[in-house]
Amino acid sequence: MPAASSPPRRPRSGNRRDEAARLAVLHAADDLLVEHGFGALTVEAIARRAGVAKQTIYRWWPSKVEILLDTLIEDSNKRLPVPTEQPTAESIRGYLRGFARFLTRDTAGKVLLALIAEAQRDPGTAKSFHQRYLGPRREQERDMLARAIEAGEVSPGLGPDATMDALVGPIVYRALTGSSIPRGLVDTLVEDLLRPHKPRHTRT
Incomplete structure (x- = not known):
C-alpha cells in the first residue's frame, strides 16, 4: 500500500x-x-x-472487475496499510513481509493476483486497476521511501518507483506462479536494495 x-x-x-x-x-x-x-x-x-x-x-x-476492485481497496487499507509512522528499513521490511502474507494467505491477496493477471489481457481492467489501486498505493509507497531516505534510514541506488518494483516484483512473481515466498527473500531484497552500503576499508 x-x-x-x-x-x-x-x-x-x-x-x-x-x-x-x-x-x-x-x-x-x-x-x-x-x-x-x-x-x-x-x-x-x-x-x-x-x-x-x-x-x-x-x-x-458496471462489472465484476469494479466489484473486485472495491473489495481489494477496502481489504488492503485494513489489512495491508502502507506504514504512516516515520519509516525505517525495518518497518519497510515488515511491510514487505506483510505483503507476502497478503498474497499467499489472504483472500484479498487472491483478488489482487487475479486482477494483475486480467489486466494483462484486458486494457479496460488495466486502466481501472492502475487508476483506482496501483496508482494511489504506489504514491503512498513512494512517499514512504522518500521519508525514509530523507531521514537517512535507507539509501537505495535506484529511483523510488524502480526501487519499489525491484522490491515487490520477485514477491508478486512467486505468488503468481504458485511458489512459496521464503522469509529470506524479503531480507535479501531489503539488504541489497535499501541498506546503506558501508565503505570498504582500504589497506595503507
Missing part, C-alpha cells in the same frame, strides 16, 4: 447503497473468486451468493 491522497472513487449511480447489501456483495465476490477463479466468476453468481438482485448490482457496479 501517509500524505498521499485517498484512492479515487468511481462515480456511483442508482439508489443509495444499503451497507449490509454492499458488504454482502463484496464478500461474495472475493469468496467466489477464491472458490472458482476469475473466469468462472459472474455477476449472477455474486448476486445469488449475496442474496441481492442482479439488477441491484448493476446499478452499483
